[in-house]
Amino acid sequence: MAGLAVAxxxxxDPAALERLWRGLEAEAGPIPPFRAWTWIGCLAEERYRDPWLVRAEAGGRIVGLALFSRRRGRFCLAESGDAVLDAPFIEHNAPLVAADAGPEVAASLMRAAWGAGARRLVLSGVEEGLAAAAGGVALRRQIRPAPFVALDRVRASGDPLAHLSANARGQLRRSLRRFAEAGEVVLTRAGTEAEALAWLEALIALHQRSWQARGKPGAFADPFMRRFHRELVARALPRGEVDLLRLAAGPDVLGYLYNLRRDGHVCAYQSGFDPAAADPHRKPGLVAHLLAIGRAAGEGMAVYDFLAGEDRYKRSLATGSRDLVWTELVRPRSPLALAAWLRGCLGRRLGRG
Structure with missing residues (x-):
């Protein structure tokens, strides 16, 4: 982009940053929920202890913004750098850029963090291209697939079951029949903030019970996680950027889905189901997602995204997958970069051996 200036x-001034971010959102075209201020700005003053903004301008207008939290020499993109405060777990992470900005704008924003004093750059849930464009040497790196459903395929067939394997179709039809014995199987969206928050609490209780029964702490073990999502739901619901969905069969509540949504992109963020409702012939999670996929397709949404992870139910329902990267980069030619290079060489050598 000609005349690009990055600072x-x-x-x-957090309030001024919100106005700046919301203004660029209007020019950014379709973005996933994690790049909107609704997510970025949720409890921002608590999450970003030392926030730094990188901004790109061209032709007298802002064309790119990247928010970092500075923590002991690390610049963390849209995160705090603290494990508790980052428990909400961002994905599809990237700078916010104008729709007419070229890929060099995002790359310039990332590289500017080095010039601002970053010794390490922490990038969570980004696309591989952005991680490569940021420069630096990977001290650590993890690639995770994020399965999704292309909803145009569902609309073309008129049936959310049509693209599934015969085995998946059989499981879902059997589950629907078994649940229907108690009454009509319905997926309902919370219509008010009070209802959405009540359903969120019910989801959390079911989620925690399920994970703790397996000896795991559960996603909502820390009070901050619950507080963050209560605030997020209150912010997002009036903007149409969140769905709290309740699955019921007749009078029986089977469980809940918590989905983020923005510009045609639905993200299946969290869920909680009654363990008593599940058995080899009744799969409430699969049924809930199937009905949510059908609902999203009917609303004209573009993609139903299961986010990162290789869970079997995600693979069963998905039409495709994309890779997301979690990486920590260090400056080239630094001692840590040399150590990372040597470690990589040793790993390759041992692999050949």
């Missing part, structure tokens, strides 16, 4: 500096 970085600390955030002094």
């Amino acid at each position: 970085a500096g600390p955030v002094r």
Whole structure:
């Protein structure tokens, strides 16, 4: 982009940053929920202890923004760098850029973080191209597939079961029949903030019970996680950026889905189901997602995204997958970069051996 100027500096006025971010959102075209201020700005003053903003301008207008939290030499993109505060787990992470901006704008924003004093760059849930464009040497790197359903395929067939394997179709039809014995199987969207927050609490209780029965702490073990999502739901519901969905069969509540949504992109973020409702012939999670996929397709949405993870139910329902990267980069030619290079060489050598 001609005349591109990039500058970085600390955030002094959070309210001004929100106005700036919301203004660029209007020019950014379709973005996933995790790049909207609804997510980025949720409890921002608590999450970003030392926030730094990198901004790109061209032709007298802002064309790109990247928010980092600075923590002991690390610049963390849209995260705090603290494990508890980052428990909400961002995905499809990237700078916010104008729709007419070329890929060099996002790359310039990332590289500017090095010039602002970053010794390490922490990028969570980004596309591989962005991680490569940021420069630096990977000190750690993890690639995770994120399965999704292309909803145009569902609309073309008129049946959310049509693209599934014969085995998956059989499981879902059997589950629907078994649940229907108690009454009509219905997926309902919370219509008010009070209802959405009540359903969120019910989801959390079911989620925690299920995970703790397996000896795991569960996603909502820390109070901050619950507080973050209560605030997020309150912010997102009036903007149509969240769905709290309840699955019921007649009078029986089977469980809940918590989905984020923005510009045709639905993200299946979290869920909670009654363990008593599940058995080899009744799969409430599969049924809930199937009905949510059908609902999203009917609303004209573009993609139903299961987010990162290789869970079997995701693979069963998905039409495709994309890779997301979690990486920590260090400056080239630094001692840590040399150590990472040597470690990589040793790993390759041992692999050949």
